Amino acid sequence: MKTPLPLRAIAAAVCILALPVSLPAAASAPAAKAQPAAAAAVRRYELNTNIVDGKMVYVDAKGQVNPTLVAKTGDTVEIVLSSGEGAEHDMVIPQLNVASSKFSNSSGKVTVRFKVTRAGSFVYYCSIPGHRQIGMEGKLEVTGPALAEAPAPAPATDKSDAALALYTPAPSPMRGPDPSAVSVAANPASVPAAIGQRAPQLLKYRMETVELPGKLDDGTSFTYWTFNRQVPGPMLRARVGDTVELTLFNARDSKMIHSIDLHAVTGGHGGGEHTQVAPGQEKTITFKALHPGLYVYHCATPLVPQHIAAGMYGMILVEPEGGLSKVDREYYVMQGEMYTGRPHGAPVHQEPSLEKMSNELPDYYVFNGEVGALSKTHKLQAKVGETVRIYFGVGGPNKISSFHIIGEVFDKVYSEGSLSSIKHDVQTTLVAPGGATIVELKMEHPGSYLLVDHALSRAGKGAVGVLEVTGDAVPGVYHAGAHPAGQSH
Numbered sequence: 001m002k003t004p005l006p007l008r009a010i011a012a013a014v015c016i017l018a019l020p021v022s023l024p025a026a027a028s029a030p031a032a033k034a035q036p037a038a039a040a041a042v043r044r045y046e047l048n049t050n051i052v053d054g055k056m057v058y059v060d061a062k063g064q065v066n067p068t069l070v071a072k073t074g075d076t077v078e079i080v081l082s083s084g085e086g087a088e089h090d091m092v093i094p095q096l097n098v099a100s101s102k103f104s105n106s107s108g109k110v111t112v113r114f115k116v117t118r119a120g121s122f123v124y125y126c127s128i129p130g131h132r133q134i135g136m137e138g139k140l141e142v143t144g145p146a147l148a149e150a151p152a153p154a155p156a157t158d159k160s161d162a163a164l165a166l167y168t169p170a171p172s173p174m175r176g177p178d179p180s181a182v183s184v185a186a187n188p189a190s191v192p193a194a195i196g197q198r199a200p201q202l203l204k205y206r207m208e209t210v211e212l213p214g215k216l217d218d219g220t221s222f223t224y225w226t227f228n229r230q231v232p233g234p235m236l237r238a239r240v241g242d243t244v245e246l247t248l249f250n251a252r253d254s255k256m257i258h259s260i261d262l263h264a265v266t267g268g269h270g271g272g273e274h275t276q277v278a279p280g281q282e283k284t285i286t287f288k289a290l291h292p293g294l295y296v297y298h299c300a301t302p303l304v305p306q307h308i309a310a311g312m313y314g315m316i317l318v319e320p321e322g323g324l325s326k327v328d329r330e331y332y333v334m335q336g337e338m339y340t341g342r343p344h345g346a347p348v349h350q351e352p353s354l355e356k357m358s359n360e361l362p363d364y365y366v367f368n369g370e371v372g373a374l375s376k377t378h379k380l381q382a383k384v385g386e387t388v389r390i391y392f393g394v395g396g397p398n399k400i401s402s403f404h405i406i407g408e409v410f411d412k413v414y415s416e417g418s419l420s421s422i423k424h425d426v427q428t429t430l431v432a433p434g435g436a437t438i439v440e441l442k443m444e445h446p447g448s449y450l451l452v453d454h455a456l457s458r459a460g461k462g463a464v465g466v467l468e469v470t471g472d473a474v475p476g477v478y479h480a481g482a483h484p485a486g487q488s489h
């Protein structure tokens with residue numbers, strides 16, 4: 001509806017009257033002259049990063065955590081940044097289009113310099129995924145009038161977009177697979193000896209977190225974050241009532257802080273609260289194994305799903321008093337899914353995709369860390385007549401497994417890794433992320449049995465293992481073709 005002209009004229013007049021009286025003067029005189037440059041100064045801050053009370057923080061020379069930085073409009077702010085604990089960090093102030101380069105033990109100090117031209121309260125933080133959430137943020141308070149020489153906002157873009165463009169890491173250039181990549185697949189036969197009959201005792205474990213280029217698939221590599229250079233990390237084995245002293249050492253050349261949260265542990269976030277370890281350092285926790293069962297452990301350093309998707313998970317078995325029943329063979333298998341910048345199968349060094357991880361759209365599903373780990377590198381082996389036990393867990397970080405072995409039925413399943421009850425004759429068992437199961441099967445017929453997640457599209461993304469069974473067929477169990485003539489049922 002068109003506003004009648006007299007009304008629009010009145011509205012315009014009211015607007016003009018409402019304008020601040022100083023406007024004409026301010027508009028005609030350059031603000032730079034009104035605010036002499038003599039007031040400007042260089043504000044220099046030196047910030048170190050560190051871990052304080054389990055949080056990642058910036059610390060100034062006086063020990064102040066995440067100090068509020070102050071400046072006046074016209075000042076040049078200079079922030080000298082260094083990694084106190086050695087891990088990789090940066091500092092960004094998106095509202096001011098400020099982003100430092102990354103710094104760590106190896107880079108030494110970096111400096112970010114910028115001029116502040118408008119007043120306000122601006123947040124600074126570390127843009128490494130997860131670091132802001134675990135404490136790395138503070139404020140820069142700028143007082144004083146706005147300066148005319150403030151840079152004009154980038155044309156045709158929203159200011160926040162311009163800031164994002166600055167501090168979001170540019171997509172890494174595509175590079176071929178890393179020739180130094182090694183296999184990180186844990187050998188599924190590497191299972192510690194059974195506990196058997198013994199009294200509770202003190203067990204000491206030492207594990208190392210290592211970041212290394214690994215073979216994700218033929219012709220594709222990935223920078224894995226691992227426990228002991230393998231995925232999953234080593235299987236730990238204890239007895240209920242044991243006291244476990246666990247030391248976690250983070251390799252000197254790590255860029256990240258790492259930690260461990262064991263689901264078998266009661267208290268201290270499963271250990272995650274007291275094992276945040278900077279590169280080159282170590283921390284120890286001691287816990288009592290109160291509950292028997294099979295439990296997942298994983299890194300609990302933000303961004304936790306990123307650390308898990310990069311390979312940081314494993315399992316600890318807590319045997320009941322008297323131990324588990326004897327079987328002929330035991331295997332250790334874990335499923336995880338991976339989120340990569342390029343599609344499945346790209347002949348490149350894959351970078352993690354945090355966006356796909358956030359949307360839970362994996363490119364790879366793997367058993368023991370890499371495509372082919374259990375179908376080429378380390379096949380499971382058994383003989384007809386033997387009973388096989390598989391300790392199976394899901395690192396995730398996000399996806400449930402519908403664990404199944406093609407051509408077999410699980411004689412026993414300890415659902416959810418609980419030893420308190422056994423299910424018999426199970427075809428497929430659900431295993432939650434951060435959950436586990438124990439399955440047992442007696443091999444009655446030779447052949448190649450495939451381990452899969454029965455959400456079968458995932459087999460095409462890597463989740464296939466092989467259990468190779470040798471020996472003579474037991475008559476009557478299975479054969480190709482019609483029933484032999486003359487035999488009765």
Ligand SMILES: [Cu+2]
Nearest residue numbers: 258259299307
């Ligand atoms: Cu980690």
